[in-house]
Amino acid sequence: MRKKRVITRGTVGRTATTKPCPKCQRITLHKDGMTPSGKQRWTCNPSKQHCYTTTNPDAPYRDQKGDAQEPDSNPRFARKLSGIKRFVITSAQNATPLHMDFFNSLRNYCDFNDAELVVIPLRYKNATSRWTASQENAEVWLTELAPAERTKYLYNQRKKLNENLVLVADVKTQPTAGLPLSRFDSLTAGESGIIGHTKLQMKTIPVPAGRYPKLLTTTGACTVKNYTDTKAGKVGEFHHSLAAVVVEIVGKKFFIRHVNATSDGSFIDLKHEYTASGVAQAPPALALVFGDTHRAFIDKKVEEATYGPGGMVDTLNPEHLIFHDLHDGYARNPHHRQDPFNEIAKRWADLHKVEKEVRDDVAWLVKAVGKRKGIVVPSNHDNFFARWILDSDWRRDPDNASFYLETAKIMVDSVRMTESGMSRVDPFTYWVNQWKGDAPIRCLSRDESFTLGGIELSLHGDVGPNGSRGSRNNLKRIGVKTIVGHSHSPGIEEGCYQTGTSTPLRLEYNSGPSSWLQAHVILYANGKRAILPIIDGHWCFDATQK
DSSP states (O other): OOOOOOOOOOOTTSOBOSSOOTTTOOSOEEEEEEOTTSOEEEEEOTTTOOOOEESOTTSOOBOTTOOBOOTTSSOOOOOOOTTOSEEEEEEEETTOOBOHHHHHHHHHHHHHHTOEEEEEEEOOOOTTOSSOTTOTTOOOOOTTSOHHHHHHHBOOSEEEEETTEEEETTOOOOTTOSSTTTTOTTTTTTSEEEEOOSSOEEEEEOBOTTSOOEEEEEOOBSBOOOOOSSHHHHHHHHTOOBEEEEEEEETTEEEEEEEEOOTTSOEEETTEEEOSSOEEEOOOOSEEEOSBOOGGGOOHHHHHHHHSTTSHHHHHOOSEEEESSOOOOGGGOGGGTTOHHHHHHHHHHTOOOHHHHHHHHHHHHHHHHTTSEEEEOOOTTTTHHHHHHHHOOGGGOTTTHHHHHHHHHHHHHHOEEETTEEEOOOHHHHHHHHHSTTOOEEEOOTTOOOEETTEEOOOOSSBOGGGOBOOHHHHTTSSSOEEEOSSSOOEEETTEEEOOBSSOSOOTTOOSSBOOOBEEEEEOTTSOEEEEEOBTTBOSTGGGGO
C-alpha cells in the first residue's frame, strides 16, 4: 500500500525569509508548510495581517488576469491631517493630465484661505487614452508635478476629519460609475462621508431623531476628461466635473459645499472668485434658492442665518430670491380633515384662520425680499389654498366663511375657456399680488419657465415627467439643469440640485429616521451651483466666529 504523505502546516514564529513580500514589499514572509506538490508555502505576516500567500518569494504580484504588476502598483499616500480647520478635497484619475488652470486655482484658494489641498487618486483602465496608449493602466498621478509635490497633495487613506465626518480616500470608485455613492450609505457608520469621484453626487442619509445630520458626497476631479469611446466612457465624460469639495471644521461641526469650475479653471466660492492667476471679489450671485420656507413654521435660527446681518443674503448679494412652499397652509391643511385634535390645537394657537395666514405670508415675503427680486415658485403647499376652496364647505367653517366666499367669487370671475381647456386664477397668487404693494415679487404659474444662467428655477419638484411624482432621479433625466425643492432632503443627481428645508428638522408629519437637512442652493454669476447646508444656525466657518 502506498504510504500517505502528511502535510505539515506552519505556525507563527517559524523561520522567516529575508526576501520581501511581492505585494507589500515588507520583510515579513514566513514558512507556512508545504503544498501537495511539495513546494514551500509562504505567508506574509500571519500574526497581524494576511496580505499575500505564495510559494515563491521571488514571484511578482499578479492581478486577477494574471498580468504582472510593479511592486509599488498600489502605493500608500498619507500625511498628517489632524488640526486642520479647512480642507479642499478633489480627485485625480491615473495616467491623466491635470487641468493645470483649475489646479492652480485650487492652490490659490488654499493659500488665500489657509486650507489643505487633498487629492484622492482614482484608477481607471483606458485602452483608448491618447496619453497612455502603451501603458493604459499606469499607476501614476499628477505627473506634471515634481515627485515631492505629488506626495504633498495625494492621499489614499481613511481619515476622520472630526467626530462626524470621514474622508473615505481608501476606496477607488470607477470614474464611469453612474451612481458613485451607491451602497455606501452605511460604510461610514453614523458619520458623514466624502468619496473621491469625477462625477458630483450628494445625498443625505436618514438618521434617528437627535442625531447629527449625515450626508455623503463625491468630490469632482482636477484632471481632464480621459475616457474610453464606449457607452459607459462617453456617459462618464459627459458628467465629468472640474470640482472639489470645501470642508470647514468647527469642533464637532463641519460645513461642506462644492466649488465647480468653468472650462478655464476658475470658480466662485461665496464672496470670491479664484483663477489660476489670483483671487478677486466675485460678482453678485444670480439667485439664492431657499429650502422650503413654510413661513408659519420657519426655524428662527435658519431665518437669522439667511436674512440676518452677515447671513447668506447679506454676504452673497443675490439678485433674485427664489421661494418654495412659501405658504404652509396649516390653517386648512387637507391632511388634518380627520383629526379633530389638530383643529382644537389650531384654535388655541390662533392658527385656524386662512386669511390671517396668507396675510402674514405676504407681509413676511415683502420684508424678506426688500429691494431684490423675489420669485415665488408654485408648490404643493401653496396649492393647499386652492384645494381648500375646491374641497371644503364654507357653511361648516364660520371663522373662514367670508374669506372663502370672497376668494371663490374671484376664482369664478376669472374662469376662461382656452384652446387647451379651462383656465382660472390661482388664489394664493391672486392675494400675493393684491397685498404685496410695490415690492418686486413675481409669482410663477404652473408650467411657466424661469431660467437664470441656463438653470431652470420654476420647478418645485413635486411633479415629475408626464405628471409622475417628482424626484431628483426622474428630474435629472429631462435634459435641463434644474434647482428644485419639495423633499426637504438636499442632494445632487447629475443636472438636478435639490434644496433642503427652512423649518425645524422635525415637524408633526415626519416621524422615524429622517434625511431632512436645512440647506439652500446658491446660483453663482458663472452659472455654477452649490448646496449650502445650515448646521445649528450657522452656514459657514466665518458665521461661527461672530
